[in-house]
Amino acid sequence: MSAPRPRLREALTDLWLAGPATVAMLVLIFIPALIVGVLSFTDYLFGASTFHWVGLDNYIELFTDRTGRRAVTNTLLYVAVVMPTSIVLSLVAALGVHAVARWSRGLANVLRTAYFMPVAATLVAMATVWQMLLHPNLGLVNQVLALAGMAGQEWLSDRGLVLYTLAVIGIWETIGYNMILFLAGLAAIPEHLYDAAAVDGAERGWERFWTVTWPLLGPTTLFVLVVTATRSFRVFETVATLTNGGPAFASDTLVFAMYREGFVYFKAGYSGAITMVFFFFVLTLTLIQLRLVEKRVHYR
Amino acid sequence: MTAKRILGRAVMVALLVLGALVILLPFFWMLSLSLKPADEIFAPGIDFLPSRPEWRNYAKAFQEIQLFQFLKNGAIVCGAILFFQILFAVPCAYALAHRRFLARGAIFGLVIAGLLVPYHVTAIPVFLGLAQAGLLNTYSALVIPFVASVFGIFLFRQFFASLSTDLIDAARIDGLSETAIVWRIAFPLAWPAASAFAVFSVVAHWNDLFWPLIAVSDPNLATPPRGILYFRDEEAGSDFGPLMAAATVITAPLVLGFLLAQRKFIQGITASGLKG
Amino acid sequence: MIELENLGKSFGETRALSGVSLTMAEGSFTSLLGPSGCGKSTTLRLIAGLDRPTTGRIRIAGRDVTGLTAAERNIAMVFQSYALYPHMTVRQNINLPLAMRNMTRVERLPVLDRLLPSARRKMADHAARVREVARLLEIDALLERKPAELSGGQKQRVAVGRALVRDPIAFLFDEPLSNLDAKLRIQMRGEIVDLHRRTGRTFVYVTHDQAEAMSMSDRIAVFMAGEIRQVATPRELFERPASREVAAFVGDRPINLIDVAATGAALPPPFDGFAIAGPALPPRVTLGIRPETLDLVPEGPLAGRVGLIEYLGSEAMVTFHLSGAGAEDVTLRAALDAGHGLPAEGDAVSLALDAAAAHLFDADTGRRLDARLVARDGAAAAGSGLRSLP
Structure with missing residues (x-):
């Protein structure tokens, strides 16, 4: 009996198993990523039959044009607000829940569930709820402020305020996620280190935190930092639902600008340039994150 | 010491529960509004519970x-x-x-x-x-x-x-x-x-x-x-x-x-x- | 019959196996024996079709299977880790090879298998066969359990059952007993030998445990450093090891190996009571003396002092430091019958050895010499007297 050549057969099996996914990856991820890069140097419009090379014009426009620059600075500002606030709040919440878990696992679980709810919820639907809460006249927030004798705000149409309003929603959405990561980090701290610290005289909660918890939570914190930054960079849903980048581009962000320029104004070339800038930021952060993941693995 | 510890716990739990309530507020509000008749939605004042559940919102x-x-x-x-x-x-x-x-x-x-x-x-x-x-x-x-x-x-x-x-x-x-x-x-x-x-x-x-x-x-x-x-x-x-x-x-x-x-x-x- | 012809296997630059040729007769029980990393498991994987040889050919029942996959060779294999499918019951584990071999792709489809008459008939046949095998291995009570609920010995039986169920040409075993405790291991040895008798199939058994190989197989291939060093029956292997390494590997108690410079046939002290009979001797010879061929006798040819005594129940391993000129660093370990009273540490004693049972190797190449150790004059009496001791 002569079998077909084994090497060929093995190769065909490998092709059958890994081929479809590889082709799909190339066609859906890598080739498009290359094309975006190329498009960003052209003035291509969706639907147009031709295009011209424009060199770095799109990038120059993005960084010199007021609107373009707005998208970049807004995104950076958004990240700069959301990242630290979310991390501090989620760390505090995690420490609290972790402490509660020592004497009441049930209560700790309820709290954990509550904080994590926004992560599981559909953000667009919740954004419409936020719109109701923040409604200038009927919204719960302004009504509560009125009860406290404070003036209500135009949360979503005040140019100076709108980005911070979105940031608060961003914080609300990420606290639960970060808290879970911190809780995992806290659970990994061996109990005997606290005993050792107590023997060494660090007995109060505060001292325990600074001598044991915080140093050992360092890798987790770095990791959470980068994850939060990466997620914040992608802010889109709340912008698209609540402000459309307005008023007057006051809440324009990179991903929303990419969407608007590309798919509303059909400026594929310019949108490509925005994409590349966005990609650059996220790539840098993700590379840092991968290094951290590696480090974290090494810790164990 | 024990009294102090209990007090500490109470404060901590109170803060955590308060935080949880703030986080959950949009969910409560969403449910509340979804069950309120239109006139109550537009009425001033803070009421979490509708006077009567308005299931027609869901039907609509x-x-x-x-x-x-x-x-x-x-x-x-x-x-x-x-x-x-x-x-x-x-x-x-x-x-x-x-x-x-x-x-x-x-x-x-x-x-x-x-x-x-x-x-x-x-x-x-x-x-x-x-x-x-x-x-x-x-x-x-x-x-x-x-x-x-x-x-x-x-x-x-x-x-x-x-x-x-x-x-x-x-x-x-x-x-x-x-x-x-x-x-x-x-x-x-x-x-x-x-x-x-x-x-x-x-x-x-x-x-x-x-x-x-x-x-x-x-x-x-x-x-x-x-x-x-x-x-x-x-x-x-x-x-x-x-x-x-x-x-x-x-x-x-x-x-x-x-x-x-x-x-x-x-x-x-x-x-x-x-x-x- | 399984024939290996000049098999070689390299992983990148490292050569795991070279020049392995071996014929395993139909119905034979062959052990591949050797220390870890010697190439025995690689050889088994090549026979199974799990790896491809870099050079050479494999024939099973006369058919060249070198290019065939494991599935096409119709052999069965039992793994050290048992490799039962954790998500399937014992019944499903044993049934799977039948289903995969006898049923068409269509017949195996989840719903169709209950509808197609051909599939239903086959499934009924298979179920009967699974029950039969389970009864044979006395695991019929376990059929609905998952592997996680079984003990090591039970898993072993299921693994054997999975191999047995489809009547393969050959059974391959990859250190199947090494995860079991000592008692169960002995019991399972017997059961595997029994299985061999009942099926009459060719068995290939990989182990690093020489006792397993010696007690179970018809023939043993000793592997070292990726090559076969000797193929022999257990008795031959023990009595005529082809090299120093093989001699050291085989036998329950480690053999004493002593390098001596031979001048012609004569040996220097402390072995001057013996001579070598044989042609063309190399300048340095290794004496291989099994501990059980040594005994205490008055006026024996070897004088020494008793060192460490390891008491093992019916016998004891006793270390002797030989004394006399040229014997400064020579120690011998002897297995002594504990029933006759043992010497005390530090006693001066004399020993005899069974010269005919001693092995001679070339000290440089390690190869067995075609020569015999013989006792000279007075020593001969003591040497032969050994056998008449009670």
């Missing part, structure tokens, strides 16, 4: 805004995406973990590199490609861009790598083809990875707005987030009761899923920390 949401259609679209799109992601990712992950071949390193390199590319980056060319193929405004347009999940390949590969080589060899001896090993041995054993991945995938695509906004303009194809925006914009934001009812219905499947299977859910969503 289903009748006037094709809510059922949005849910169906969401289920079809998420189901199809998950199905194809697994269909593509699992055999590839198996080959990467348990076979030796020339391109293995290169393909795994692609997977790692793919983890670095957010899907927003590929939107323009993928849109162009779908337009060329005449597929815009179809379910395919919502599904195709996501069939290659590098995260899925990565997750399954890590899991398969932990399966003993003996087990795979035993299956080869028992007469299973490599394809049969993938689907009869490796995949059933990868249940923990598969369920985490399913949560990750469904949550991501049920909630996604960016791509549905680009790929379809036909309201009949809208996924839940896209649909709720149609509804809000059409009604010019005036009919809040049904809007909140719709928001509740759309949020319910994932939130209920989360409440019923918390551990799995948290695993699935935080696993994406790698992918973001």
Whole structure:
């Protein structure tokens, strides 16, 4: 009996198993990523039959044009607000829940569930709820402020305020996620280190935190930092639902600008340039994150 | 000391509960508004409980805004995406973990590199490609861009790598083809990875707005987030009761899923920390 | 019959196996014996079709199977880790090879298998066969359990059952007993030998445990450093080891190996009571003396002092430091019958050895010499007297 050549057969099996996914990856991820890069140097419009090379014009426009620059600075500002606030709040919440878990696992679980709810919820639907809460006249927030004798705000149409309003929603959405990561980090701290610290005289909660918890939570914190930054960079849903980048581009962000320029104004070339800038930021952060993941693995 | 400790605990719990209530406030408010008659929604004053539950808001949401259609679209799109992601990712992950071949390193390199590319980056060319193929405004347009999940390949590969080589060899001896090993041995054993991945995938695509906004303009194809925006914009934001009812219905499947299977859910969503 | 012809296997630059030729007769029980990393498991995987040889050919029952996959060779294999499918019951584990081999792709489909008459008939046949095998191995009570609910010995039986169920041409075993405790291991040895008798199939058994190989197999192939060093029956292997390494590896108690410079036939002290009979001797010779061929006798040819005594129940391993000129560093370990009273540490004693049972190797190459150790004059009496001791 002569079998077909084994090497060929093995190769065909490998092709059958890994081929479809590889082709799909190339066609859906890598080739498009290359094309975006190329498009960003052209003035291509969706639907147009031709295009011209424009060199770095799109990038120059993005960084010199007021609107373009707005998208970049807004995104950076958004990240700069959301990242630290979310991390501090989620760390505090995690420490609290972790402490509660020592004497009441049930209560700790309820709290954990509550904080994590926004992560599981559909953000667009919740954004419409936020719109109701923040409604200038009927919204719960302004009504509560009125009860406290404070003036209500135009949360979503005040140019100076709108980005911070979105940031608060961003914080609300990420606290639960970060808290879970911190809780995992806290659970990994061996109990005997606290005993050792107590023997060494660090007995109060505060001292325990600074001598044991915080140093050992360092890798987790770095990791959470980068994850939060990466997620914040992608802010889109709340912008698209609540402000459309307005008023007057006051809440324009990179991903929303990419969407608007590309798919509303059909400026594929310019949108490509925005994409590349966005990609650059996220790539840098993700590379840092991968290094951290590696480090974290090494810790164990 | 004991009294001090109890007091400390009480303060801590009070603060944590307060924080939780703030976090949950939008959910309470959503439910509350979804059950309030229109006049109560517009009445000044803070009342969490409606005077009487107004179920007509829900009826309206289903009748006037094709809510059922949005849910169906969401289920079809998420189901199809998950199905194809697994269909593509699992055999590839198996080959990467348990076979030796020339391109293995290169393909795994692609997977790692793919983890670095957010899907927003590929939107323009993928849109162009779908337009060329005449597929815009179809379910395919919502599904195709996501069939290659590098995260899925990565997750399954890590899991398969932990399966003993003996087990795979035993299956080869028992007469299973490599394809049969993938689907009869490796995949059933990868249940923990598969369920985490399913949560990750469904949550991501049920909630996604960016791509549905680009790929379809036909309201009949809208996924839940896209649909709720149609509804809000059409009604010019005036009919809040049904809007909140719709928001509740759309949020319910994932939130209920989360409440019923918390551990799995948290695993699935935080696993994406790698992918973001 | 399984024939290996000049098999070689390299993993990148490292050569795991070279020039392995071996014929295993139909119905024979062959052990592949050797220390870890010697190539025995690689050879088994090549026979199974789990790896491809870099060079050479494999024939099973006269058919060249070098290019065939494991599935196409119709052999069965039992793994060290048992490799049971954790998500299937014992019944499903044993049934799977039958289903995969006898049923078509269509017949195996989840719903169709209950509808198609052909599939139903086959499934009924298979179920009967599974029951038969389970009864044979006395695991019929376990059929609905998952592997996680079984003990090590039970898993082992299921693994054997999975191999047995489809009547393969040959059974391959990859250290199947090394995860079991000592008592169960002995019991399972017997059961595998029994299985061999009942099936009459060719068995290939990989082990690093020489006692297993010696007690179970018809023939043993000793592997070292990726090559076969000797193929022999257990008795031959023990009585005529082909090299110093093989001699050191085989036998329950480690053999004493002593290098001596031979001038012609004569040996220097302390072995001057013996001579070597044989042609063309190398300048340095290694004496291989098994501990059980040594005994205490008055006026024996070897004088020494008793060192460490390891008491083992019916016998004791006693270390002797030989004394006399040229014997400064020579120690011998002897297995002494504990029933006759043992010497005390520090006693001065004399020893005799069974010269005919001693092995001679070339000290440089390690190869067995075609020569014998003989006792000279007075020593001969003591040497032969050894055998008449009670």
